[in-house]
Amino acid sequence: MEGKAKAPEDLVERALTGLRRAQKRRALARLSERRGERTGPYAALPDAVFELLDAVEAACIAPTVTEAAGELAVDQPRASRLAAQALDAGLLRREADQRDGRRSLLVLTDDGADVLAAVRSFRRRIIAEATAGWPSRDRDTLARLLTRFAQDYAQVTALK
Template sequence: MNNPHQPPPFLPNADPAGGNPAGAGWVGADAERPGGDSLGAGEVGVGEIGVVAAVEAAMIAIRRRQTRRTFAVESGGPDPVQEVLDAIEAAAPDPLGVNGVAAALGVDQPRASKLTAAAVAAGLVRREADQTDGRRTNLVLTPTGRAQLDTVHAYRRAHFATAMNTWTPEERSTFATLLTRFTTALTP
């Protein structure tokens, strides 16, 4: 069984640049390796290594841009505070507290608390007592916070639309479907 955290195996005589000198072009559990052996689930054939490498490169580029919070900054939003707004929005309709922000952002509780305090100070989030558990405090978007999220969403969507403006409606639809399937499959 393949480890999902390791790259797919490179097969003997595979061209790491993605070429397939044998011309086999096999991929997936229904395909066969040269010689008739079936591929296991998650294994990638030599003809697909270049495709997978291209996806990896694109994902790295996306991740670097997200790490810099480029869209939030370019649209006028405060950089680290945008992460808190995104986490609160993603958790809806469930309530989210500081510990939930920490988990969503993959940071420790003190860092999440600092980011949350900045969002509260900026008037984008307010703290609200949890009605089911008096020991908990939930974070709620203010109208200003909702407006900030709407601005960032509009900015992102405009950039995405520009990037796809030469695509046909069918290509856009296919891309949306496949990207959604891809990101869903990556979710643990």
């Protein structure tokens, strides 16, 4: 089969698989450690705490621990441990749900927002570094098409 052109779906699937493997290997976290980016009071926190911060910020409504567990695809006890670490570090705070006083919502603190901004800044620098040799037109096309693909993929794979 050498020399046979691959369908676009094949190429995208392989690229996504490679990215997913890199995420599972915590490639960005390891790179940030090697480059000395991971310092300060939050350096010892597990990467999953930063994923929790991402999930809390991305939620339309502040999530409960159980809702965050679903978003992170972890069980509720794991999400509780991550939330406890983030709460202890001052990155999240609990807030009573105004609609249901029995529920406790997770909300980013100012420190949590700052840490998340630093993590995202690092990610953007790595993306810029990876595409530094690309023409700006190609970078713009990637951004436009990847965003569109992610939105369409989310719609197709959404639980209905």
